[in-house]
Amino acid sequence: MVWEFxxxxxxxxxxxxxxxxxxxxxxxxxxxxxxxxSSVILGAVIGAISGALFQPYVPINTWVVSFLAGYAGTDYIEGLTEKKVI
Incomplete structure (x- = not known):
């Protein structure tokens, strides 16, 4: 299941x-x-983590959570690193 995420x-x-x-x-x-x-790898990792975390709460469409986390989560983290917050 994690591979799918x-x-x-x-x-x-x-x-x-x-x-x-x-x-x-x-x-x-x-x-x-x-x-x-590196951004594609980061998106995959963010998708896997979010999918694993949300699977108990969103059991049917967890793939949507992973997809959206990969799409938007990477942008968020890259924005933080550019502002030197992280």
């Missing part, structure tokens, strides 16, 4: 990053592959 979290982050990559390409920016790869 990892996959849904990674998928959420992949969709979010695809949008960012497209915007960067339109601006002419280069892809920072290590940053992109």
């Amino acid at each position: 990892l996959a849904w979290g990674a998928l959420g982050q992949l969709i979010r990053s695809a949008i960012g990559i497209r915007k960067a390409a339109l601006r002419g920016d280069k892809l920072n592959f290590p940053h992109w790869f």
Whole structure:
């Protein structure tokens, strides 16, 4: 079950990053592959943790929680690190 949550979290982050990559390409920016790869891994981990935590409370659609956590959670954590809160 944790592998499913990892996959849904990674998928959420992949969709979010695809949008960012497209915007960067339109601006002419280069892809920072290590940053992109680490954000996908972070999205997968956030999705797995949130899915495991919320499974007792949302037993039917826990994948949605993992997907949304991977999509939005990575952005939140990256924002905190850019502001040097973490």
